[in-house]
Amino acid sequence: MAHLSEETTARARELVGLYPHRRSALIPLCHLAQEQDGWLRPEAIEEIAALVGLTPAEVLATATFYDMLHTEPVGTYMISICTNIACMLRGADDLLSHAEESLGVAAGGTTTDGMFTLEEAECVADCGRAPCVQVNHRFFGGLTADSFDTLVEDLRSGRLAADVPPHGTLIRVRRNGGLRVGTSTGEVASSTATEAGEA
Amino acid sequence: MTITEPPRIVTSRLGYEDSHTLERYLATGGYEGLRKALTMTPEQVAAEVDAASLLGRGGAGFPAGRKWSMLRKAPTTYLVVNGDESEPATFKDHMLVERDPHQLVEGVVIAAYALGVAQAFIYLRGEFALGLERVQAALNDAYDHGAVGRGIFGSDFSVDVVVHPGAGAYICGEETALIESLEGKRGFPRIKPPYFPAVIGLYGEPTVVNNVETLSNLPWIVRNGGSAFAALGEGRSAGTRLFALSGHVRNPGVYEIEMVKTTFRDLIYAPVLGAGIPGGRDLKAIIPGGVSAPWFGPEHLDLPLGQDEVAAAGSMLGSGSVVVMDDSTCAVRAAWRVTRFFWRESCGQCTPCREGSGWLEKILRRIEDGAGREDDLDLLMDACDNISPGVAWPPQQTTICVLGPSIPSSIASAIRMFRDEFLLHVKEGGCPHG
Ligand SMILES: Cc1cc2nc3c(=O)[nH]c(=O)nc-3n(C[C@H](O)[C@H](O)[C@H](O)COP(=O)(O)O)c2cc1C
Numbered sequence: 286m287a288h289l290s291e292e293t294t295a296r297a298r299e300l301v302g303l304y305p306h307r308r309s310a311l312i313p314l315c316h317l318a319q320e321q322d323g324w325l326r327p328e329a330i331e332e333i334a335a336l337v338g339l340t341p342a343e344v345l346a347t348a349t350f351y352d353m354l355h356t357e358p359v360g361t362y363m364i365s366i367c368t369n370i371a372c373m374l375r376g377a378d379d380l381l382s383h384a385e386e387s388l389g390v391a392a393g394g395t396t397t398d399g400m401f402t403l404e405e406a407e408c409v410a411d412c413g414r415a416p417c418v419q420v421n422h423r424f425f426g427g428l429t430a431d432s433f434d435t436l437v438e439d440l441r442s443g444r445l446a447a448d449v450p451p452h453g454t455l456i457r458v459r460r461n462g463g464l465r466v467g468t469s470t471g472e473v474a475s476s477t478a479t480e481a482g483e484a
Numbered sequence: 485m486t487i488t489e490p491p492r493i494v495t496s497r498l499g500y501e502d503s504h505t506l507e508r509y510l511a512t513g514g515y516e517g518l519r520k521a522l523t524m525t526p527e528q529v530a531a532e533v534d535a536a537s538l539l540g541r542g543g544a545g546f547p548a549g550r551k552w553s554m555l556r557k558a559p560t561t562y563l564v565v566n567g568d569e570s571e572p573a574t575f576k577d578h579m580l581v582e583r584d585p586h587q588l589v590e591g592v593v594i595a596a597y598a599l600g601v602a603q604a605f606i607y608l609r610g611e612f613a614l615g616l617e618r619v620q621a622a623l624n625d626a627y628d629h630g631a632v633g634r635g636i637f638g639s640d641f642s643v644d645v646v647v648h649p650g651a652g653a654y655i656c657g658e659e660t661a662l663i664e665s666l667e668g669k670r671g672f673p674r675i676k677p678p679y680f681p682a683v684i685g686l687y688g689e690p691t692v693v694n695n696v697e698t699l700s701n702l703p704w705i706v707r708n709g710g711s712a713f714a715a716l717g718e719g720r721s722a723g724t725r726l727f728a729l730s731g732h733v734r735n736p737g738v739y740e741i742e743m744v745k746t747t748f749r750d751l752i753y754a755p756v757l758g759a760g761i762p763g764g765r766d767l768k769a770i771i772p773g774g775v776s777a778p779w780f781g782p783e784h785l786d787l788p789l790g791q792d793e794v795a796a797a798g799s800m801l802g803s804g805s806v807v808v809m810d811d812s813t814c815a816v817r818a819a820w821r822v823t824r825f826f827w828r829e830s831c832g833q834c835t836p837c838r839e840g841s842g843w844l845e846k847i848l849r850r851i852e853d854g855a856g857r858e859d860d861l862d863l864l865m866d867a868c869d870n871i872s873p874g875v876a877w878p879p880q881q882t883t884i885c886v887l888g889p890s891i892p893s894s895i896a897s898a899i900r901m902f903r904d905e906f907l908l909h910v911k912e913g914g915c916p917h918g
Pocket residue numbers: 539540541542543544545546548551566567568569570571654655656657658659660693694695696698699885886887
């Protein structure tokens with residue numbers, strides 16, 4: 286039995302078809318697998334490897350480079366609090382301490398009910414609304430301790446279900462393959478192809 | 485102070501709630517630039533961009549027209565859009581991809597036409613979930629509208645555009661790391677030479693990499709002509725530019741400002757822009773172009789926002805972000821936080837960057853925590869010197885990419901400007917700011 290669902294596999298094949306070389310679909314496929322499972326299960330990694338023509342070890346070695354790809358389970362909601370410079374200047378450290386206390390986990394941890402993973406993040410490019418928080422990569426700016434608690438309450442009760450899709454869901458719009466007008470060059474051995482020139 | 489009212493080049497639709505839709509875009513002149521471009525030759529379009537003096541908005545400020553002219557001739561070439569926007573305190577592309585995705589798509593197709601590429605990729609940082617959705621939706625609509633794909637608007641020009649999500653790694657904003665990432669690999673920057681993207685880029689083919697904001701200017705430039713763009717601003721710094729203002733200001737946000745005609749003081753204090761520092765506090769320091777840039781002090785407030793002007797004063801406009809720190813800010817803590825960022829995000833290929841960032845972070849942390857020693861200041865500068873010999877500006881580079889040499893910027897600035905504050909931390913055994 287395949288681990289990735291029929292639907293996920295079909296979407297994965299479509300994504301692979303978007304690129305001149307199938308390895309390029311590696312990260313998008315990891316996102317898809319996370320959309321299904323919440324994290325990158327070993328079984329999913331095996332199937333991704335087959336789809337992009339690599340070994341599972343190669344997929345894993347690539348995935349671990351990227352902060353958004355999780356090789357261990359995470360909570361239903363990934364709460365990322367930015368503490369980088371613009372947010373630091375506007376109270377992000379206090380907000381993070383508050384979040385740790387109110388959720389009962391240190392940054393990096395997951396609540397025992399599996400609901401929330403708390404993460405200290407680098408700049409999420411929303412600095413005008415510091416201190417900035419993302420929940421499953423949806424933006425919530427200008428939070429205070431109180432509005433943070435309200436946010437957590439709303440997430441818990443499901444009131445924000447429409448605004449914050451499940452963990453791993455990046456693009457709710459169908460990814461259009463276009464018409465493939467490009468002149469695909471076939472298999473290129475590696476990116477170290479041609480001779481050097483001056484630029 | 486005078487705030488000039490420039491034409492709004494990339495922010496003209498922001499007043500509309502539905503600025504991201506095709507309907508709004510078409511009702512406000514959308515895709516007219518592309519239609520016009522298709523009546524010109526690709527060379528004519530490129531010439532307009534060259535005449536515009538459009539400097540790249542991603543950080544390095546390289547003229548777009550010149551970059552395009554360096555693309556090696558080959559049967560297959562690519563255009564890659566850099567929407568990784570991860571330089572701390574930079575948040576302008578975020579706005580552009582969420583609020584005006586069609587403008588970006590139109591810019592991409594215009595550039596593809598001028599360059600003669602048949603395949604473009606828009607690489608957006610994975611954290612832009614809504615941005616990814618909006619750009620993908622815009623692209624799907626643009627395909628249906630005939631603005632992307634085969635035989636665009638009845639012409640014989642065709643191009644495919646693919647939106648590609650990143651997955652959280654600052655270094656993937658560096659153009660060769662971005663290309664590696666787009667090939668499905670770890671984001672390790674490539675050695676230049678030989679890997680200049682214009683020569684050996686994506687899949688080994690010649691590739692132009694341009695920033696989101698750079699390309700978002702193209703519809704206006706083609707519609708109004710390169711000389712109309714060049715008439716704004718001054719000298720090489722033509723047109724308008726987005727500035728992302730954050731930190732201790734009343735009105736943080738993204739502002740479109742005519743280059744050179746506006747100063748840091750205007751941006752921070754003008755009532756229609758930053759509106760000043762809250763609580764009537766004094767300005768302590770400014771980080772002018774992303775955290776890779778050396779800091780400025782109050783004495784630089786009257787410096788114009790122009791690329792060459794800021795470079796001559798010893799820093800850079802970089803990614804177009806300005807962080808304001810008031811007099812309550814701890815300089816040690818600010819430098820430490822920026823350094824910790826670089827330490828976390830170093831890709832680890834080069835020893836000076838990987839190890840140096842870690843040591844610098846530890847030393848700064850112990851000073852901030854009150855366990856520092858007086859000779860830690862020399863140690864910091866020595867470690868900075870090991871990463872970038874001479875700790876000069878622009879920095880010397882001994883590493884594969886410029887992330888490494890960017891690390892000393894904030895540390896050297898903080899020590900040069902606030903040496904006494906570092907010493908006070910050591911003497912008092914803790915942070916005087918509490
Ligand atoms: C460490 C590092 C991070 C970078 N991050 C970005 C980025 O997030 N977005 C961007 O457009 N350029 C970034 N750049 C600059 C790119 O390498 C490249 O110069 C730029 O995308 C070219 O586009 P432009 O000429 O239109 O500015 C970064 C460079 C370095 C060294």
